[in-house]
Structures are given as structure tokens and as C-alpha cells.
Amino acid sequence: MSMDFGFDMITEDEYQRQRALYEPLTEAVRRLIYASLHTDVGADAAAEARTKIEAVTALLETEQRASVPLVHENTGRPLAWANPAVGLRNAIAPPMVIHHEDDGSCWSEFTLSGAYEGPPGWVHGGICALVLDHLLGEAASEGLTQPKFTGTISLRYLRGTPLGPLRAEAFVERTEGVKTFARGYLKDADGATVEAEGVFIRPAWARDAG
Template sequence: MTAGTEQPELTSPGTGTGIDAAADAARRVIESLLRSGDRGGTDLDTVADRLNAVADDLDRGAPDLAARMVHMWRGDGVTRHDPVTGPENAIAPPLHLTGCEDGSVEATVELGLAHQGPPGYVHGGMSALLLDHTLGVANHWAGLSGMTAELTLRYLRPTPLFTPLTVAAHQVSVDGRRIRTSGSISADGRECVRAEGLFVATHPARPR
């Protein structure tokens, strides 16, 4: 794929209905539970019963796991279920990546309590997850993608919560099946985390 001038979105924007709306609601529940803790005025035992009842309803109507896996991977479009950009995955922020004219990809996201590590800052593992995925999307945008073989991160400064973060990446070089890609997470114009990745141009078979 060649980068164009329209800066297309490379991840699903979500529909706002159905499973996407339910996942949005689940994200809100996760954040609200963390915000409330056990010192709020809400009866959390009752909340747990209500949430378990919702989960029971979902389980009763769920398809066979193998069938669901096939459905998840149908077609050749952008996946909707991954833990970084998937609108139907409640643990995804989600990140909305766009392709830029210079061949890079970029997104802005704000993370809350669900992604906290040190007090007031993003967990380092969450930063690694965001960057691993963003580097992979940068490879797809550049025209050759693959599986992560090596990911090296430098944590330059703590990454703040409740602050717009810029997550960006670009493909650096291709040598046969070996792809090198770099990226970063920045806040207020300052790099917080820098990543260098080595990818191998291979893909596992999709469930059938």
C-alpha cells in the first residue's frame, strides 16, 4: 500500500451500535469501577450481581468458540477485535490510527485509570502493547508487514494519564523478509517512550 494524501483511517472507527456500543459501555464500567473503588456510596455486591447476570446472558447466546474465531478473522479488512484498536474489544482504548503522507501512522489517545502503572502514569506494559501494534500497522501502511521478532523500548520519562498522547510509527527499512520499524509515544510534544522493532514477513494461518 502506498501512502496517499487523504490520511485514511487504518483502523475501524466503530459503528456506535451493537457490539461496538456494548464494548464502549464495558470500557465505561471498567473506568467507573476503578474510579469508585470500595469507598464509594455504591453497593458493589449488587453491581457484581448485575454484571454477572449480563455475562450469563452473553454466554447463553454465544456461538461455539471455533465458529467465533472464524467469524473474527473473516474477510481481509482491518481486525475489529484486537486489544489496541478493536472497537469490539472492551480492553482496547481504542486507538484510531491514520496513515500520513510521509508514510508514517499516527493516533492521539488519552488513557485513564484502567491503564495506570505508577501513580498517575501509564503502565509500561501498556506502552509496549500500543507501540507493538502501531509499528505493525505502520508496516502494513508501508506495504510489507509481518510478525514481531524483537521489540526494544526506551522509557525516557513517565507517560502521563489523562493527557492526550501521540502514538506514531514508521517503517525504517526492509531487507528481504526482515523489516525494521520505529515509533514513539509523546505527551505535550515530548517523547516518553521510544520503540525499535524487528519484524519478519510471515503471517499465521487464519482460523477456518
């Protein structure tokens, strides 16, 4: 069963067309965010940059898409392009590419830069929670193909998570009726930095659908 309630279908060809068009744009905005965090240019350069950014923003605002959720025709997965964890069109997303294994577990390897910093040199705890909430949700919902949403999630911060290369992974422990129990970890090269467990609920409106 695909999670297609209220979604419009998008074909593979159209998906690839939009991805080729907008993924580089998102990456350019991501670079802009990182650059603006660390720039030390003078007043004239800052004013010139602001003027150019405002002009680009106005250009992009000339044609805006309707906020209609899309689901991929072949996979049944929703296109979560605005998602702050994996959104292809969201420049604040790390982004994470999620890999799914045959046993139902999932994982992602990615790099978090200074845009995600809390204490100097360390990832903000809320970003750790965002990453793990998404990974556990991916596992619980079978790759976002089942309508299951976070009921509760708890995290144990084992130690600081350093900025840089990281790995997140998650798996389902058990299912009880409409509840799916998932567990996951955020890791650096030395092992786990955060562990999480969550309960994901199949909503009432989807229970009669099978």
C-alpha cells in the first residue's frame, strides 16, 4: 500500500526533470548559507551581496508552485522536497540520502557543517533529534510508504556529536497493533553519540484502508 492519501502522482520522467533543474539550485543556496555564516567582507561588499540576493529572490518569486504533495508513480514514496532532513529543494537540509536494507533497516551517511552547530565544533542537539526522528520514521513507515507518524520519541545523548562526517541508522524493534516501535543511532567514527527510540502511530484515518 502506498501512502498516497491526498497526493498527486509524478512520473519518473517528470521527477528526473525537476530533480535536474532544482537540485543544483538548492545546492547553490546551501553554499550561500554556509558562505554567509563565515563571511568577513566589508560594508560595501556586504551591501552589494544583499542587493544581488534580493534581486535573485525577486526573480524566484515571479513564479511559485502550489503546495501540492506529490508521490512517485513507481515507488509510492512521497516527494518530501521541503523536508528539513532530506528535502531536495530545502537548502537547510543536510541533506541525507536514505538507504533501505532488505531487513527493513535504513541508514544514511552525510556531513554536517557549521550551519548545524550548537556548542562550537559540535552539532546542535536539536539537529541530532531531527536526524533521528526522520530515520526512525523511515524505518517505521517502510520508507515513507505507510502512513505512520511520530507518537513519542526519546533520545539519550551519550556524548557530543562533532561536526563533520556522520552516520545515522534505524530499525524496527516490534509492531503492536497500530504502534510501531523503532530504535536508532547517530554515530561518528568512534561510535554512537546519540541513541533514540520512538513509537510511530498509524493514524485513525488510515486504519480502515488496510
